[in-house]
């Protein structure tokens with residue numbers, strides 16, 4: 001076969017194989033095979049040296065033209081294949097912008113913590129600072145230091161979770177009172193938010209585990225009027241409008257006199273409704289003037305100092321504010337319930 005024929009044959013062989021290249025990988029192999037250093041074109045060049053000097057320029061040009069042609073075919077095909085492959089990849093990876101998005105739920109604080117934070121903010125603004133006490137405490141701080149007689153019914157096993165004869169789960173945040181008095185000299189102006197525990201049957205209205213905020217103010221000449229003013233101010237700020245407060249005598253061993261504080265029902269404004277059990281009033285906290293015996297336990301002279309204290313249940317407040325039917329909803333972790341508190 002003459003060189004000229006070989007050139008023609010190589011060309012048609014190449015064009016033939018080119019039609020079979022369907023991926024850029026195929027094309028790569030084709031390039032190596034036809035245009036590589038050990039491929040047919042350098043071989044033709046070697047053969048050219050054996051041709052007559054007359055034929056050589058023309059044949060040489062034919063070989064070079066062929067080489068150019070193969071290169072340009074390869075380049076064209078390569079860009080066509082790459083474009084097609086890119087399009088295929090894009091359509092396989094495509095996103096559908098019409099699909100509904102996945103909602104991201106943001107965490108938020110628990111309704112009880114929201115209520116607690118609001119109360120703390122208001123009281124901090126009134127000059128009270130936060131002190132925390134232990135949830136596991138001794139009989140002394142929970143009862144004895146607070147003037148509970150040894151046979152007081154609250155110490156009964158029915159109400160208190162005793163861990164042993166000395167240690168218990170605090171039944172109220174009042175356990176912070178004597179601790180703070182031992183630690184600081186008056187004036188004392190603190191609030192103590194926290195968890196409290198009582199050994200009661202769990203029902204829609206009571207739970208073994210709940211939250212309180214305690215308030216304590218001790219200074220010279222602190223009087224009943226100070227307690228009233230603080231209650232008025234605090235409850236009005238917390239409930240969002242000027243609310244009327246009412247004080248009823250009550251008994252707690254650590255205050256004398258002791259009071260129960262009521263506010264005008266926020267739902268019916270005193271007309272009487274289901275929430276206030278038709279009384280027009282909501283009971284919101286226990287309060288009173290700190291008992292002289294308690295001041296003495298805290299090394300404070302009751303002749304020189306006086307004070308008031310109050311304690312409120314956060315679950316109860318939250319239930320009243322939102323008319324929640326069952327206290328157990330707070331601990332069931334149901335997102336449908338919790339997400340209703342923005």
Ligand code: PHE
Pocket residue numbers: 171172173174214252255286287288309310311312
């Ligand atoms: N510790 C009382 C309770 O849990 C509330 C209270 C606190 C009453 C301070 C008077 C003064 O019921």
